[in-house]
Every structure is written in structure tokens, then in C-alpha cells.
Amino acid sequence: MPDTQDNAAQIAYWNDRAAVTWTTFQERLDALFEPLTALALDAAAPAPGEQIIDVGCGCGATVLALADRVGANGQVLGLDISEPMAARARQRITAAGLTNARVTVSDAAVHAFRRENADLLFSRFGVMFFADPVAAFVNLRRALHQDGRLLCAAWRPLADNPWFTVPLDAAQAMLPPQPPADPNAPGPFALANPDRTLGILADAGWHDVILTRHDVPMRFAAAGQIEQATEFATRVGALARMLADVDPTMHARVRQAVADALNAYDSPAGISLSGSIWLISARA
Numbered sequence: 001m002p003d004t005q006d007n008a009a010q011i012a013y014w015n016d017r018a019a020v021t022w023t024t025f026q027e028r029l030d031a032l033f034e035p036l037t038a039l040a041l042d043a044a045a046p047a048p049g050e051q052i053i054d055v056g057c058g059c060g061a062t063v064l065a066l067a068d069r070v071g072a073n074g075q076v077l078g079l080d081i082s083e084p085m086a087a088r089a090r091q092r093i094t095a096a097g098l099t100n101a102r103v104t105v106s107d108a109a110v111h112a113f114r115r116e117n118a119d120l121l122f123s124r125f126g127v128m129f130f131a132d133p134v135a136a137f138v139n140l141r142r143a144l145h146q147d148g149r150l151l152c153a154a155w156r157p158l159a160d161n162p163w164f165t166v167p168l169d170a171a172q173a174m175l176p177p178q179p180p181a182d183p184n185a186p187g188p189f190a191l192a193n194p195d196r197t198l199g200i201l202a203d204a205g206w207h208d209v210i211l212t213r214h215d216v217p218m219r220f221a222a223a224g225q226i227e228q229a230t231e232f233a234t235r236v237g238a239l240a241r242m243l244a245d246v247d248p249t250m251h252a253r254v255r256q257a258v259a260d261a262l263n264a265y266d267s268p269a270g271i272s273l274s275g276s277i278w279l280i281s282a283r284a
């Protein structure tokens, strides 16, 4: 088992700056992810009465959706390392009057699953942040009974995700060069390489691992709302991290560059760029 401190940097990140942005922009992120969430839920096929664990459940959108699908005889447990995001998820569970869902703050990589006997391990972008992914996926398999299944969504490579790279490239053109990022480091693209991901899951003992590509529209804002789209693009994720310490003059210049880049994607359907995900399915 990995030392829980292995994920200390992620625990700090998801309880600090990332928690602020993900709770502030929760509704817009959920709207942005709506098309791919529908695909992931359909592929996961949660059935009435099932026991489900939602790994890295964040502010709880998929906990609510899964709880709705499993009904009163089912149970959904959301796990997350972020106290503020878990708190938001709990508020939403209470507001929805759900009695079949709960959220626990815990590192899923080392969480002591007491042979939960779950049917399904689900995740929307919550399984790419493990310091030791093989050990984490070994641990996650313990949550399931022997016929249990995994369905998680993870980003495919950067090159197929212009919703991510278009604002980032526009910003990077204005900023000093950054050292190249380690493509396998914990982060949104850690499972993007299919060979590596298949290897991680095989090494962790999962069976029948299948990665299916899905390309989805990522709608930043309604038509003409460039300011809103730019705010969103610069305040969430990698760009927010990159801009955290730049001075106000440079910040304004970067925002303008991002706005100009997004302008090219404004259409009557909204300001929308393409995203590409893996739906990763496997059996315990």
C-alpha cells in the first residue's frame, strides 16, 4: 500500500485553490461536462438497487445522478480528498432529499474499503491524480465484489483537446517559457496515453479493460459571451495555476489573448471547442 503522504501535494491542492474554483464554478463545470457525463452514465449503466462508489466525486454532480438511477434500494458512496468540495456535495444531497447517498473525505488510493461489495466503481475525472496509480487501482478493486465493474472518464491526449489547448497556447505565447510537464505526473492527462493506462490497470489486476474514445463539445458560454468564456478559461485548471502569480498588466494581456483565441469559436450554438475523453471500463 502506498503511504498516504504520496498524495499530499494533491490533497493540499484540492483543499486550497482548486476547491475555491471548483465550488465557485460548480454549476458551470457541471454544464460544461453535461454531454460527456451522459455518455459515462450510459456506459456505466447503474441499475436500481446497486451499490456504487464514485471516486473523486468532487462537488457531487455524479453522486446525485447515480443515486437517482439506483433508487431507494441502492446506495452511492462518494469519496473525495477535498473537504470543501465534499461539503458542497453533501449540501446538494441534502437539498435533493436523498437518503441513498453519502460522501466521505478520504484518499481513495489508500481508503480502507471493508470489502464494500460494491457493484460499480464510477469516476468522472477523479482517478488521474494518484502518485502511485497501480497501487491505487489495486486498492480500488478491493471495493468491488468479484463481478464488480469499473467505469471512469479521463481526458485523452492534449492534442485532441482544443478546449484545453486553445486558451493555454494563447496564454503561453505571452508568458515566459515553462519547463515541459511530465506527461505521466498526477494531473488531468495522467491516463491519456492508452498503452500506459492499459498497463496500469493490467498491473493492478483488472480484467477486460477497454478504452473507448469519445469526442464531445465543450461549451464555454452562450453565443457572444466572450467575456464570460474568458473568465471561465482563465480561472479554472492549468491556466488559473499559470496565472496565479502574474502581475495585473500581464494578466490583462493574457486575458485579451485568450479572448481573441476564443472569439474564433463563437457560433450561434455558443462558444464551443472540442474535447476528447476515454471511457475506461474494466472488471474486478
Ligand SMILES: C[S@@+](CC[C@H](N)C(=O)[O-])C[C@H]1O[C@@H](n2cnc3c(N)ncnc32)[C@H](O)[C@@H]1O
Pocket (backbone or CB within 6 Å): 007, 010, 014, 029, 033, 055, 056, 057, 058, 059, 060, 061, 079, 080, 081, 082, 085, 106, 107, 108, 109, 123, 124, 125, 126, 127, 129, 130
Ligand atoms: C477534476 S476533479 C473532478 C470532480 C468531479 N468528479 C467532477 O467531475 O466534477 C478531481 C477530483 O478528484 C479528487 N481527488 C483527487 N485525488 C483523489 C484521491 N486520491 N482520492 C479521492 N479523491 C481524489 C479531487 O479532490 C477532485 O474533487
